Amino acid sequence: MTRISLPIPTEDQGLSRYLKEIRRFPLLEPQEEYMLAKRYIEHNDAKSAHRLVTSHLRLVAKMAMGYRGYGLPIGEVISEGNVGLMQAVKRFEVDRGFRLATYAMWWIKASIQEYILRSWSLVKIGTTANQKRLFFNLRKLKSRIQALEEGDMKPEHIIEIAKQLNVSENEVVLMNRRLSGDASLNAHLRMNEGESGEWQDWLIDDKSSQEQILIEQDELANRREMLENAMMNLSSREQRILSARKLLEPPLTLEELSTEFRISRERVRQIEVRAFEKVQASILMIR
Numbered sequence: 427m428t429r430i431s432l433p434i435p436t437e438d439q440g441l442s443r444y445l446k447e448i449r450r451f452p453l454l455e456p457q458e459e460y461m462l463a464k465r466y467i468e469h470n471d472a473k474s475a476h477r478l479v480t481s482h483l484r485l486v487a488k489m490a491m492g493y494r495g496y497g498l499p500i501g502e503v504i505s506e507g508n509v510g511l512m513q514a515v516k517r518f519e520v521d522r523g524f525r526l527a528t529y530a531m532w533w534i535k536a537s538i539q540e541y542i543l544r545s546w547s548l549v550k551i552g553t554t555a556n557q558k559r560l561f562f563n564l565r566k567l568k569s570r571i572q573a574l575e576e577g578d579m580k581p582e583h584i585i586e587i588a589k590q591l592n593v594s595e596n597e598v599v600l601m602n603r604r605l606s607g608d609a610s611l612n613a614h615l616r617m618n619e620g621e622s623g624e625w626q627d628w629l630i631d632d633k634s635s636q637e638q639i640l641i642e643q644d645e646l647a648n649r650r651e652m653l654e655n656a657m658m659n660l661s662s663r664e665q666r667i668l669s670a671r672k673l674l675e676p677p678l679t680l681e682e683l684s685t686e687f688r689i690s691r692e693r694v695r696q697i698e699v700r701a702f703e704k705v706q707a708s709i710l711m712i713r
Contacts, residue, residue, distance in 0.1 A: 435501035451480040463520035478515045489534050510537025556593045560601040656708035664701035671698050
């Protein structure tokens with residue numbers, strides 16, 4: 427995609443000023459969006475791409491607000507979401523009948539979550555699928571079941587969340603303690619020129635529509651295919667080690683794999699890192 431110049435939510439500029447600035451970009455009617463997307467796809471028209479992106483910056487900002495409280499600058503979270511938005515515009519297939527906003531939500535969410543996972547220490551997040559599921563869903567579920575108490579949650583709330591996410595109660599307690607100190611949804615947001623509001627005013631309904639579910643399933647299938655193709659470029663030993671360390675639940679330890687292959691634990695770690703880098707490079711080339 428041609429480089430697109432966008433407003434940047436910097437600390438100097440201030441969040442409220444950025445939010446006000448992106449409001450000046452008009453939303454698109456369905457037919458207008460369709461024509462711009464066709465023009466971009468068929469003629470690689472930079473102006474059309476720019477309008478498609480800027481008309482959805484408010485969507486990115488609203489989604490980014492749902493990830494406040496991870497200890498990261500909200501401006502950087504928004505910027506990462508904008509990267510996902512540009513990827514969505516680049517890959518948007520307008521003739522499939524979906525609106526761009528519906529399609530882009532998956533890419534925005536993926537881009538923001540990947541940024542958070544890169545930025546947070548694995549010691550804080552944890553490496554298992556259960557821990558990552560908790561990391562990204564605990565706050566939302568606490569709000570949904572009105573678990574608003576500070577510190578440790580009530581036993582009934584712990585049990586309810588553990589049941590909904592299919593994790594142990596102890597995992598819920600530990601993750602809640604790791605993520606303590608979250609900003610309140612009702613924290614006041616000061617705007618310019620007499621405007622005011624709360625953080626929750628910027629959040630969007632997280633319930634997935636049927637077409638969004640279909641899009642997510644399609645994208646997951648595409649990513650699975652990309653991963654499988656990338657894994658084919660690895661040796662059998664690299665495939666085994668990477669799969670055992672990254673895809674199994676729970677993952678095998680370095681000690682277990684060193685025994686299996688009769689090599690040192692450090693050598694297993696080196697092979698894992700090298701194989702992961704190869705897979706990343708292959709996927710980036712496909713993208």
